[in-house]
Amino acid sequence: MVKTVIFQPAEVKQAAKLIQAGQLVAFPTETVYGLGADATNEEAVKQVYLAKGRPSDNPLIVHVSSLAMVEHFAAEIPAKAKQLMDRFWPGSLTIILRVKPGTLSKTVTGGLDTVAFRFPDCQPTLDLISQAGVPIVGPSANTSGKPSPTTANHVYHDLNNKIAGIIDNGPTRVGVESTVLDMSTSQPVILRPGAVTKQDIEGVIGSIDINHHQVKQDEVPKAPGMKYKHYAPNAQVYIVDPADDWGEVAAVIAQSKEQVGLMATDQVLHAHVWSVQADQFSLGTGVQEASAHLFEGLRDFDNQEEIHQIFCQGFEPTGLGAAYMNRLNKSAGGAHFRDLLNK
Structure with a gap:
């Protein structure tokens, strides 16, 4: 059991030191609060799964504060993906790319050869990533399967004494998780809808698909929210x-x-x-x-x-x-x- 400390945005430097030390810190974004750990520290990432009670075959989104971070971990960035980054980053769009071999553990990718990247539109979290000097994984900071947290109090309710800290930036603006777009295939496809809509994306790169595939029990999903029960209250x-x-x-x-x-x-x-x-x-x-x-x-x-x-x-x-x-x-x-x- 750890004592969970509430940080204000001006105290991000202290939170960044916890990330560097392999601890878990919940962070705000414009969509929902995420549960952060150093994406390059496999032991820290494993603690994210334990704290949430999250299935180990559910891949994590990697949050970045610069294009250089993406370039370090992605095998390649297609021209259309760069167009979308220019238009929607920072923002509520997650882009799946092929991962550069040997750069991220299978704990992050769910054992797949792809990884999801997001550049959140929230300055305290961009400061957290920059000051920690590493990208951070960031599934929603809640007990797995429960409604996602849109305030620091929601995080505290679920994860108090399970994580080292929470950065409190008030209520989130968007309230539903980011759009997830798979750019690792020949035809881009939305795996999870969000505030960046199909029409928004097609206005930049042309026609895309929407996923209608039901993930099977023995199949690893390419993005969060595709396989397991989510967002459910007891009622x-x-x-x-x-x-x-x-x-x-x-x-x-x-x-x-x-x-x-x-x-x-x-x-x-x-x-x-x-x-x-x-x-x-x-x-x-x-x-x-x-x-x-x-x-x-x-x-x-x-x-x-x-x-x-x-x-x-x-x-x-x-x-x-x-x-x-x-x-x-x-x-x-x-x-x-x-x-x-x-x-």
Whole structure:
């Protein structure tokens, strides 16, 4: 057991020394908080898996603060990948490239010959990487399978006394993890949607694909979030689709004998009369705010033992809505409000 220290952004130098010493430090990004360790220190990286309870065949994203760091570890950087780096870095785009043999351990890559790179849009974390002098791995700083952390308090809740430190930079802006784009193949393909959309990417490099492959039990995923259960609170989440009748939802909640969680936009919350059984959490005014607050709401209800069902508003899966619905579907295990009605 270690004492977990909370650092402010001005104290990054102290956090960087912990990274250099092989310790784990959680760091902020514009998307979610990550759990950092020296990507070149295999023993430190192994501790990341242990602290999270993360499956060992789930590869890690390597966070960098310069193109030179990528060049040191990547076998090559295709011209189209450089175009995307110029356009979207720093930012919410992770790019998978072929790894240069002998530069990173299989603990980082999940045993694959590829590695994922990200240049986060968060100055305290860029300072952390630069001052540590090494790239850092950075899966979400939470217990594996639970909703990702968007505040330092979320990290502290899951990992207190398991990691050396947390850099507190306040709530994250985007709220869902980065887009993961595989550039190690002849045709670029999105493996995980995020704030940088398919349309954004195609506006720079032309046509790309979206992954629809279901990773098998004996198969190693190329990116996080492709194989194992993710983002799930203890309560069962039900997606209320755009075509669903919120009046019906209100009626079902009113008939409940227990408290339920309700996550929806202000427009929905104000348009109906909700029974006392509904504990309400606002998702703001639209998909952008909803994405920023999705994990916060799921965590909020996860801390309420009396909540066994959560009804959460869905959006059209276009643009940022594709990332939002990707996370919500995983959190719900594919369960929709209509499924509950048909039981």
